[in-house]
Amino acid sequence: xxxxxxxxxxxxxxxxxxxxxxxxxxxxxxxxxxxxxxxxxxxxxxxxxxxxxxxxxxxxxxxxxxxxxxxxxxxxxxxxxxxxxxxxxxxxxxxxxxxxxxxxxxxxxxxxxxxxxxxxxxxxxxxxxxxxxxxxxxxxxxxxxxxxxxxxxxxxxxxxxxxxxxxxxxxxxxxxxxxxxxxxxxxxxxxxxxxxxxxxxxxxxxxxxxxxxxxxxxxxxxxxxxxxxxxxxxxxxx
Amino acid sequence: xxxxxxxxxxxxxxxxxxxxxxxxxxxxxxxxxxxxxxxxxxxxxxxxxxxxxxxxxxxxxxxxxxxxxxxxxxxxxxxxxxxxxxxxxxxxxxxxxxxxxxxxxxxxxxxxxxxxxxxxxxxxxxxxxxxxxxxxxxxxxxxxxxxxxxxxxxxxxxxxxxxxxxxxxxxxxxxxxxxxxxxxxxxxxxxxxxxxxxxxxxxxxxxxxxxxxxxxxxxxxxxxxxxxxxxxxxxxxxxxxxxxxxxxxxxxxxxxxxxxxxxxxxxxxxxxxxxxxxxxxxxxxxxxxxxxxxxxxxxxxxxxxxxxxxxxxxxxx
Numbered sequence: 344x345x346x347x348x349x350x351x352x353x354x355x356x357x358x359x360x361x362x363x364x365x366x367x368x369x370x371x372x373x374x375x376x377x378x379x380x381x382x383x384x385x386x387x388x389x390x391x392x393x394x395x396x397x398x399x400x401x402x403x404x405x406x407x408x409x410x411x412x413x414x415x416x417x418x419x420x421x422x423x424x425x426x427x428x429x430x431x432x433x434x435x436x437x438x439x440x441x442x443x444x445x446x447x448x449x450x451x452x453x454x455x456x457x458x459x460x461x462x463x464x465x466x467x468x469x470x471x472x473x474x475x476x477x478x479x480x481x482x483x484x485x486x487x488x489x490x491x492x493x494x495x496x497x498x499x500x501x502x503x504x505x506x507x508x509x510x511x512x513x514x515x516x517x518x519x520x521x522x523x524x525x526x527x528x529x530x531x532x533x534x535x536x537x538x539x540x541x542x543x544x545x546x547x548x549x550x551x552x553x554x555x556x557x558x559x560x561x562x563x564x565x566x567x568x569x570x571x572x573x574x575x576x577x578x579x580x581x
Numbered sequence: 582x583x584x585x586x587x588x589x590x591x592x593x594x595x596x597x598x599x600x601x602x603x604x605x606x607x608x609x610x611x612x613x614x615x616x617x618x619x620x621x622x623x624x625x626x627x628x629x630x631x632x633x634x635x636x637x638x639x640x641x642x643x644x645x646x647x648x649x650x651x652x653x654x655x656x657x658x659x660x661x662x663x664x665x666x667x668x669x670x671x672x673x674x675x676x677x678x679x680x681x682x683x684x685x686x687x688x689x690x691x692x693x694x695x696x697x698x699x700x701x702x703x704x705x706x707x708x709x710x711x712x713x714x715x716x717x718x719x720x721x722x723x724x725x726x727x728x729x730x731x732x733x734x735x736x737x738x739x740x741x742x743x744x745x746x747x748x749x750x751x752x753x754x755x756x757x758x759x760x761x762x763x764x765x766x767x768x769x770x771x772x773x774x775x776x777x778x779x780x781x782x783x784x785x786x787x788x789x790x791x792x793x794x795x796x797x798x799x800x801x802x803x804x805x806x807x808x809x810x811x812x813x814x815x816x817x818x819x820x821x822x823x824x825x826x827x828x829x830x831x832x833x834x835x836x837x838x839x840x841x842x843x844x845x846x847x848x849x850x851x852x853x854x855x856x857x858x859x860x861x862x863x864x865x866x867x868x869x870x871x872x873x874x875x876x877x878x879x880x881x882x883x884x885x886x887x888x889x890x891x892x893x894x895x896x897x898x
Contacts, residue, residue, distance in 0.1 A: 421687060452684030452696060459685040464761035465653050468677060487677040488778060488823060488831060490768035496761035506829050543693030543724035552717050555873055563880025568888025571860060574876040578858060580837045581893055
């Protein structure tokens with residue numbers, strides 16, 4: 344029996360593109376294994392997060408847990424992973440699927456932190472996921488800037504999926520109607536058992552960077568390449 | 582005296598440029614100890630390659646579990662070193678590997694973490710560029726051993742000679758780390774060009790190449806540059822996704838970024854706009870990429886690039 348679980352972070356009220364890949368992959372895993380498997384969407388963020396979660400439910404997920412609390416404002420990746428891990432531990436899940444965001448520091452560390460906190464197998468940066476429910480095994484291809492690895496683990500595992508792993512479906516009319524009846528379990532930090540004092544880094548100041556100074560623009564009339572070389576030479580870049 | 586751990590990374594048997602950068606940064610804070618993770622029997626050769634940058638000590642940890650269990654094994658080894666020896670900070674290069682390692686070590690050692698720092702001051706205050714490089718933020722770790730990942734190319738490396746003292750350490754692999762196994766591994770063939778995220782010069786091609794990257798590659802090779810591509814180019818299948826620069830690809834911050842036939846969608850800009858000097862070649866004078874350009878040529882890359890390639894070649898000879 345597979346219980347899929349999706350972690351998404353509700354910074355926006357729209358379902359993050361990258362999380363849609365995780366929802367879609369969870370749906371495909373469950374569809375490949377027939378009846379009896381469920382997908383729970385787990386999300387953390389402000390109350391409007393429920394709109395985004397609703398989209399995941401209308402794509403076909405079964406139910407949702409939303410952790411929302413004033414104490415989550417400014418939560419760092421450690422706090423985020425702690426809250427998500429505690430919600431996951433309460434659910435008896437076999438697999439956790441997350442999106443991977445390569446430019447957002449938070450997202451790219453949270454799946455690894457979750458695996459560490461839970462003591463589960465870490466199968467991150469997956470470009471493909473194959474689940475064998477009979478043997479409780481999952482195999483992924485891990486795609487990073489260094490290369491492609493094939494990794495295998497027994498359940499339970501934390502999987503993060505990269506962009507392009509699949510083509511996320513659009514919710515059908517039937518799916519949208521069905522989603523209205525699905526359960527969203529809203530929890531506070533006290534319910535998940537995490538204190539709001541678990542962020543261990545803080546911003547001391549922030550300031551806009553000066554805009555880039557306006558550069559030189561030339562129109563190529565046969566000497567554009569030479570002008571470019573002269574510029575690079577002046578700047579001692581060649 | 583403070584001690585700073587730096588995770589050493591190697592390109593083949595040579596210490597990577599990013600490790601020099603980390604050591605230079607670490608030396609502002611205290612005495613630098615480089616941690617060398619190696620397969621069984623491979624540690625001494627790698628430690629012997631550490632002859633430059635302000636590195637006072639080397640700790641070798643040898644195990645075949647690194648190759649077999651990936652990031653979690655490295656994390657177990659580093660976490661146990663941190664808990665035993667209590668360094669004042671740990672510096673790791675920002676990459677998929679580096680950030681995952683940092684994340685796990687922060688959890689395992691109950692420490693705060695800062696990722697993608699572009700500078701770390703002697704008092705461990707970190708500088709980050711956020712919102713696509715439009716805002717500068719200073720942040721600090723307030724608990725445990727600061728675990729900090731530093732962006733490649735952000736710090737000018739001190740390459741003075743060094744003769745570090747070498748010791749070894751062992752670690753115990755956790756059940757969590759054992760639970761996933763690497764069945765096979767296929768590193769990308771680098772084709773002799775520098776790594777995209779670490780290169781000091783990057784030449785990128787976009788839709789305007791129409792799938793022909795030859796002029797881009799020729800210019801890049803002449804400058805010793807890495808080649809990147811916009812999402813339009815990788816989505817079209819013209820160039821590998823692993824070399825995509827942008828929000829959903831790699832973030833680069835080289836000394837020189839040359840954008841050829843790239844319009845400059847926000848998705849691309851987010852991955853390159855902190856580059857020190859930006860040069861643009863584009864047919865469309867209205868292309869948004871020109872807003873970032875220190876020097877822009879409005880023209881056909883198939884005319885401008887070959888001429889520039891010839892021009893550089895002439896200056897070199």
